[in-house]
Amino acid sequence: xxxxxxxxxxxxxxxxxxxxxVVQTVRQTAPGHICMVPAPFGLFVLCRGRGGGSGGAGNPPxxxxxxxxxxxxxxLGPGMxxxxxxxxxxxxxxxxxxxxxxxxxxxxxxxxxxxxxxxxPVKRFAGxxxxxxxxxxxxxxxxxxxxxxxxxPDLCQLAQWRPVTAGVSPRGEAGQLVLEALEFxxxxxxxxAAEAVRFARVDMRLAVVRRILDQKQxxxxxxxxxQGLCLPSCARQAALVVKQGHAGSADELWASISELEGRCExxxxxxxxxx
Numbered sequence: 001x002x003x004x005x006x007x008x009x010x011x012x013x014x015x016x017x018x019x020x021x022v023v024q025t026v027r028q029t030a031p032g033h034i035c036m037v038p039a040p041f042g043l044f045v046l047c048r049g050r051g052g053g054s055g056g057a058g059n060p061p062x063x064x065x066x067x068x069x070x071x072x073x074x075x076l077g078p079g080m081x082x083x084x085x086x087x088x089x090x091x092x093x094x095x096x097x098x099x100x101x102x103x104x105x106x107x108x109x110x111x112x113x114x115x116x117x118x119x120x121p122v123k124r125f126a127g128x129x130x131x132x133x134x135x136x137x138x139x140x141x142x143x144x145x146x147x148x149x150x151x152x153p154d155l156c157q158l159a160q161w162r163p164v165t166a167g168v169s170p171r172g173e174a175g176q177l178v179l180e181a182l183e184f185x186x187x188x189x190x191x192x193a194a195e196a197v198r199f200a201r202v203d204m205r206l207a208v209v210r211r212i213l214d215q216k217q218x219x220x221x222x223x224x225x226x227q228g229l230c231l232p233s234c235a236r237q238a239a240l241v242v243k244q245g246h247a248g249s250a251d252e253l254w255a256s257i258s259e260l261e262g263r264c265e266x267x268x269x270x271x272x273x274x275x
Contacts, residue, residue: 069106083096160184
């Protein structure tokens with residue numbers, strides 16, 4: 001769908017095929033399950049209700065009825081202005097991430113025309129890149145999209161509040177959206193805030209580095225990237241998680257980072273001929 005949503009006008013057939021797959025995926029999402037759907041302006045997180053009450057010991061914080069889906073949309077860029085905002089202690093603003101639309105009737109998410117409009121290439125929005133937030137998303141929730149904290153405060157508690165970041169590369173933005181959506185999905189599925197933060201912000205980053213190192217085919221340039229960018233990013237996120245009290249075993253976390261740093265150093269010294 002990502003490639004289809006960015007397709008050229010001559011590739012409408014591929015877009016139609018992708019849209020049919022999206023509707024089918026949403027239709028087949030079982031009660032209590034979650035699916036994610038990418039669109040040019042963000043990443044949808046759709047959790048179908050499983051029936052029964054909400055909350056309670058051992059239960060997810062939201063269950064809902066089977067004909068409803070809890071919908072959140074992780075976005076960056078211009079659409080962030082539609083995310084609810086609140087002041088920080090330093091006087092700056094932070095915004096809700098993802099944008100929580102709340103309970104949406106399942107029937108609305110099975111309308112192929114909605115997905116056709118939501119997933120069409122950005123250049124076909126006639127220069128109005130905010131149009132999805134002004135009309136499409138309000139169609140789903142039946143209200144302005146920034147009214148969530150006032151109307152569905154219980155569901156908005158599953159989201160996080162983030163400072164607005166600028167200057168993120170398109171590739172970095174895409175990765176950030178996936179991690180934001182993952183953290184929200186974990187919260188919806190019943191993970192504690194600490195578990196979701198630790199897994200999405202730190203453990204996933206470490207897992208990616210570890211998997212690439214396990215391939216034992218890394219070039220020196222890749223290792224320099226890990227040493228100069230990836231692992232410092234992991235360390236920054238780990239420090240933030242520890243500071244916020246979400247780390248669990250902080251010693252184990254720092255040991256994992258140190259272990260990967262040592263592996264990078266060892267591999268880097270073994271491949272000087274590739275520098």
